[in-house]
């Protein structure tokens with residue numbers, strides 16, 4: 001039986017977390033492309049992964065075989081820079097030769113419900129992913145799954161309303177979809193994340209604790225977040 005408990009790994013700085021993540025991601029891509037001819041990655045939103053995305057621009061990779069999905073999106077106009085997909089495009093995706101058809105944004109501008117239904121249809125036949133990248137918010141949310149908010153366990157993608165962090169309407173992959181991956185990397189950096197991380201490690205019922213996977217689940221944290 002595989003060990004599915006998270007593997008918490010501590011690094012001295014956020015830069016080391018970003019560099020280690022970048023290398024692991026490129027290695028996972030090489031492996032997936034060698035074994036299956038393509039690499040399917042789910043991106044995290046927010047600020048933490050941007051340091052990884054920036055690094056990827058200068059690294060050699062077989063970009064034509066990358067297929068990019070998103071773990072969550074904010075219901076904002078399609079050109080709003082606060083959208084997770086736009087932030088990733090600005091610093092990385094628009095700067096490498098990934099075929100445009102291989103980038104699969106969540107159409108959150110359609111509204112949370114329709115966008116979630118549409119994205120569920122899109123990912124259904126693409127599972128399992130090769131790698132899912134996630135973050136952890138200061139309030140303990142991951143993707144757009146917030147503590148004490150209902151989670152649709154049987155769905156792959158769900159609309160989110162009344163999110164405590166703006167904007168209130170969002171679309172999120174569920175633990176079921178996020179767990180359907182050969183590997184999961186969760187990045188947690190900065191002092192502001194320490195409390196949420198400590199609660200998770202102490203066994204609190206956070207959305208991230210609901211992710212069950214038969215793949216590997218690694219948590220890369222810096223000393224500030226870990227409280228080392």
Ligand SMILES: O=C1O[C@H](COP(=O)(O)O)[C@@H](O)[C@H](O)[C@H]1O
Nearest residue numbers: 044045046047048135136137143
């Ligand atoms: O709103 C979001 O926040 C979390 C955490 O973001 P960070 O800025 O603290 O790294 C992120 O993982 C999620 O994808 C995003 O929509």
